[in-house]
Ligand SMILES: Nc1ncnc2c1ncn2[C@@H]1O[C@H](COP(=O)(O)OP(=O)(O)OP(=O)(O)O)[C@@H](O)[C@H]1O
């Protein structure tokens with residue numbers, strides 16, 4: 153596709169607009185991400201990273217500004233279209249794994265397909281199993297989430313985010329509560345899918361080591377973009393720009 | 397299986413305890429409604445059958461004779477008339493054959509039996525009893541009061557000098573089948589006190605009726621009561637019992653004769669039945685309300701507990717409509733399960749009730765009449781109530797902000 157995968161233009165977000173306790177979180181974000189980009193989103197706690205990710209993921213609308221996803225202006229789209237666009241173009245990986253606890257690993261992976269395309273077929277099931285094997289969980293497909301370790305759950309979440317092969321995956325601190333070793337594994341897994349399938353990743357992380365391994369680092373401070381560096385500059389600057 | 401079913405069933409399975417709770421609630425509700433309805437319907441049908449078993453549903457009599465003022469006031473004068481009610485004599489219905497034929501053609505009317513009835517005396521030896529002489533065509537009248545089924549001795553035959561009397565009158569007169577009794581009326585010119593043979597004894601289930609009703613042939617009554625060629629009354633049964641009064645009024649307006657329905661004659665009974673109907677309806681309403689509130693409150697809590705999952709499902713592309721349908725479906729599934737269990741439960745309750753509660757003589761109070769329509773209606777109402785109860789929680793689930801739900 154020509155043009156960027158997504159484009160944010162003067163995006164603002166406030167909570168409680170019109171009430172006495174209006175909280176301004178984002179103050180005019182301009183950001184553009186190309187297809188296949190592997191980007192880290194860093195910034196201090198409360199700077200608005202999750203909020204930005206939710207806006208990009210079409211989970212909530214911005215207060216003002218323009219957001220184009222896959223060339224479509226999203227502000228004017230009705231609820232129904234937003235849902236369809238989200239289902240077809242974005243995969244989510246959340247910090248706390250957020251798997252559906254009542255469904256097994258493979259059922260979690262099948263869920264986006266079930267929602268978007270209807271009843272599960274044998275082909276769907278085989279594909280989901282292959283995807284779980286790909287993330288190293290071939291022998292855990294029928295486990296419930298609570299029977300899996302944190303790292304394993306996050307692998308299921310990644311397989312689920314990738315199950316409909318979306319052009320973009322949003323990951324909010326996917327390694328946030330994993331030990332260093334598991335965090336490295338999960339990161340490597342995302343990197344591998346990025347390189348194999350060309351899926352763009354936008355990853356919120358507090359870990360400078362991991363951020364440094366991305367193509368690009370976007371830094372958010374107090375609701376504004378305070379830094380945006382690509383590949384070459386990263387290696388040297390990452391440590392100092394990282395805010396914890 | 398489509399998304400909504402997969403998720404609804406899994407949620408229900410996951411929340412076993414809550415699911416069991418509301419299924420039990422719905423089952424008990426359905427069972428109580430079916431039980432009460434069947435019981436009351438059965439008891440009412442039984443009561444009506446007893447009361448109307450020996451009774452016409454509508455009785456047609458000649459229009460009442462009224463006195464009319466004869467004098468018209470002259471101009472400038474005022475007249476203060478004093479009109480006295482006339483004594484009503486025994487008369488025949490005008491054109492009764494034509495009227496009977498017309499009634500037979502009228503839709504909603506079952507059997508039609510013209511009769512001649514009036515007061516008289518039954519005499520045997522020294523005994524003399526005031527009775528109500530009823531001249532009937534036995535075949536026609538049997539369709540009204542089913543006397544053949546109520547004979548305890550002899551036959552229901554009233555031709556040529558035969559008479560059929562009640563058990564208690566027979567006892568009073570000391571007469572048995574085959575004995576002769578005499579009948580007497582006060583009518584002028586009537587063939588006074590002929591002797592008749594008792595052909596049969598009946599038991600109408602009421603002592604008063606058994607003591608006063610005396611069935612004779614149609615022509616015999618005509619001559620005894622001095623109504624040659626006439627009929628003093630037409631007895632009618634109707635198809636819809638509780639439509640009798642409306643039908644009677646309609647026919648009265650059309651024919652000009654006097655029509656009295658059983659609903660007027662037994663107005664106390666009708667009032668009692670209506671009161672019972674209202675009570676039952678209220679009980680049903682409250683049971684339904686309680687079950688609905690129970691289902692709704694459990695589902696409301698459920699939605700709150702499932703906020704996170706709902707958020708995840710929305711993030712994965714489930715529309716508001718899909719989420720709403722998941723919870724509506726849960727309500728419907730619970731209702732279907734509840735009405736299935738409730739139907740079985742109510743049948744069991746009715747069975748046990750009829751086993752335990754019996755008449756003084758040990759016979760069954762009434763016949764168990766399990767109506768399939770009732771079960772189907774109860775199931776449909778249950779599903780509607782389940783959907784309705786789930787509507788509010790389902791809406792709140794659909795409106796949940798996924799971004800907020802996921803932050804938790
Ligand atoms: N629904 C809300 N209503 C009011 N304020 C909110 C709401 N959601 C978030 N905020 C505020 O917005 C600000 C940014 O929150 P956000 O979660 O985006 O930060 P973050 O960068 O993701 O932080 P962290 O690194 O701790 O996850 C915070 O001050 C938060 O309190």
Ligand SMILES: [Mg+2]
Nearest residue numbers: 201202203324
């Ligand atoms: Mg956050």
